[in-house]
Amino acid sequence: MDFKTNFSFVELMEINLIRKKIIKELSSWSDFxxxxxxxxxxxxxxxKENISRKMVWYNDMPHIKIDGVRDSYESTVRNQNLSEIAIKKDDRYSKTMDDGKKYNHEIIINGSSINLSIENGVGKLTKNDHEIFIKQLTNEIENICHLRKHSTTLRFMEYYFANDYMLLHLLSNLNNHTITSIHIPLHSMMFGAQRYKGLNEDIFEGLSKLNELVLFTSPAINEFTPYVNNRTIVDSILKSFSKKKNPVLVFKDLGCGYQLISSYxxxxxxxxxxxxxxIKWNITSTFQFLNQKNNDRCSIGSCSHFPLEKFISTFSCSAREPETFIHTMKNMRCLENLETLNLRIFFSNLKEKIERMGIDIKDFSLQHCKSIKNLVLDFKEHLTINYNTDIETIHDDLKYLASLMPTTVQKLEINNCQQLTNEVTEVITQYMPNIQIIIFNNVTYNDLDSLNSFKNLQVYISSNIFPPQLPNTVEFLAVGNGCNLFSPNNDSPSNTEEQLRKYSKMFSKNLYTNRKDNIFFNDLITWDKYRNLLMDNFII
Incomplete structure (x- = not known):
């Protein structure tokens, strides 16, 4: 009898024992x-295989320190030599990845951004040395980005603002095919024209996937007011950026010193x-709604801070009293391009308190704001943790807020809500029927089937509490083992183990940590689809 000795790889993979052995040896999800x-x-x-792997969360913050001539007087009167400059990289990610492969652990960065800080102590350089130095530094940054191939955002942290003009030189030399978003401090464009000599004409040519440029400010902006009329460099940057496919310019956190640079x-x-x-404008605090001189509230349309309501795409509000809530909601009605709304609620019984003031609660409806896709409702801890507020009152507030929202909301985050009921979730889905992603932190359930109201739910993420049941539409579940502000009715070690067994049967793929954080899904493609969503929204 002749025996076959030459097998193709596909034929080997069809053999159960061999396939399982190969899968067992794979060290990361990228390998799968x-x-x-x-x-x-x-x-x-x-x-079709059941696959389980241990994962490790990694808090990533690469740092580059550049030592030059430390004497400030000497560094201003003579050029430094390259031999006097040392580039020191503090980046433990490579070793962490090697350890992960060694022990078959999946390494997951906490956050999808590469937050890079550069401490630059370099003074004057000759033209040739400057070019060599920039190329050396660019190579280090490219290596950092290459290791983090799943990260799509590169954020240059403000660290040593006196030399931040060099960021544009780095971007001018950077080559990368995964980064889609670059974050730079606004003042990196506010130096004198001499600082930008030698920039490539097409600054972003090497960033093939780039389509978002984010500008943010800090208190350091006050040092750069003499250069607010530096138009040439801005024109060059945006001309280059405009060549990208569907370019978006985002202003973020412009509260610091805005009045000083409003013309800029x-x-x-x-x-x-x-x-x-x-153009998009992200407003992250109600401070930006206030007039600094007399602390009076003003509308977005007439406010000296932000008269450009058509650009606002993200808005975060801390409503500490009814007056702030009323003023904010009225102003938000004119934000036709608002995409993300974050409401932090510090008081309860919203509807009754507003009616007591003689105001029609329907005046605050955002149902015509058809661009809103993401909604965060954050009930502050003091409303629930000590039972200072009746649970039913919080439920009424949640139902009232839901009634104000448009049907376009697809991602809903709720923080700190006890004993969620069918009645509450039915009201939520009545006004927001298209929710696909839920992020619930410190949310417990009174009714086991509360989530069945969400007919289009695909993703459920929580930092600390398992859902009692999931609709069969869910394809991705992530639950952490973080601290609970209050214990759910069924919170016990035995119940947690029961939930783990249940969801392990429901899903064929599982990633877990030593601290019992768990991620479940069925399709290999699902992990790649939701990886960055998890990294940006999972609280560990």
Whole structure:
């Protein structure tokens, strides 16, 4: 009898014992993804397996320190030599990845951004040395980005603002094909023209996937007011950026020193409009709604801070009293391009207190704001943790807030709500029927089937509490083992183990940590689909 001795890889993978052995040896989820992409049949064979892997959360903050001549007088009167400069990189990610492969652990960065800080102590350099130095530093940054291939955002942290003009030189030399968003401090564009000599004409040419440029400020902005009319560099930057596919310019956290540089901001806006760049404005505090001179509230339309309501895409509000809530909601009605709304509620019984003031509660409806996709309702801890507020009152507040929202909301986050009922979730889905993603932190349930009201739910994420039941539409579940502000009715070690067993049967893929954080899904593709969503929304 002749025995076959030459087997193709596909034929080997069809043998259960061999397939399971190969899968056991794979060290990361990227390996599974790459294997499954070999062909459709391999994908089918791998995808049907039950796969469980340990994961490790990694708090990532790479730092580059550049030592130059430390004497400030000497560094200003003579050029430094390259031999006097040392680039020191503090980045433990590579070793962490190696350890993960060694022990078959999946390493997951906490957050999808590469938050890079550069401490630059370099003074004057000759033109040739400057070019060499920039290339050396760029190589270090490219290596940092290459290791983090799943991260799509590169954020340059403000660290040593006196040399931040160099960020543009770095971007001018950077080559990367995964980064889609770059964050730079606004003042990196506010130095004298001499600092930008040698920039490539097309600054962002090497960033092939880039389509978002985020500008943010800090108290350091006050040092740069003499350069607010530096138009040339802004025009060059935005002209280059406009060549990208669907470019978006985002202003973020502009509260610091805004009045001092308002004309500079308007100049940037004018240039962006000239090059047909889409503009977004993220407002992250109600401070930006206040007039600094007399602390009076003002509308977005007339406010000296932000008269540009058509650009606002993200808004965060801390409502500490009814007056702030009323004023904010009235102003938000004119935000036709608002995409993300974050409401932090510090008082309860909203509806009754507003009616007591003689105001029609329907005046605050945002149902015509059809661009809103993301909603965060954050009931502050003191309302629930000590039972200072009746649970039914919080439920009434939640139902009232839901009634104000448009049907376009797809992602809902709720923080700190006890004993959620069917009645509450039915009201939520009555006004927001298209919710696909839920992020619930410190949310417990009174009714086991409370989530069945969400007919389109695909993702459920919680930092600390398992849902008692999930709709069969859910394809991704992530639950942490974080601290609970209050214990759910069924919170016990035995119940947690029961939930783990239940969801392990429901899903074939599981990632877990030593502290019992768990991620469940069925399809290999699902992990790649929701990885960054999890990294940005999972509280550990």
């Amino acid at each position: 993804e790459n294997l499954s992409k070999t062909c459709k049949w391999i994908y089918y064979l791998v995808n 901001i308007h100049m940037i806006l004018g240039i962006a409009v000239k090059y047909e760049i889409k």
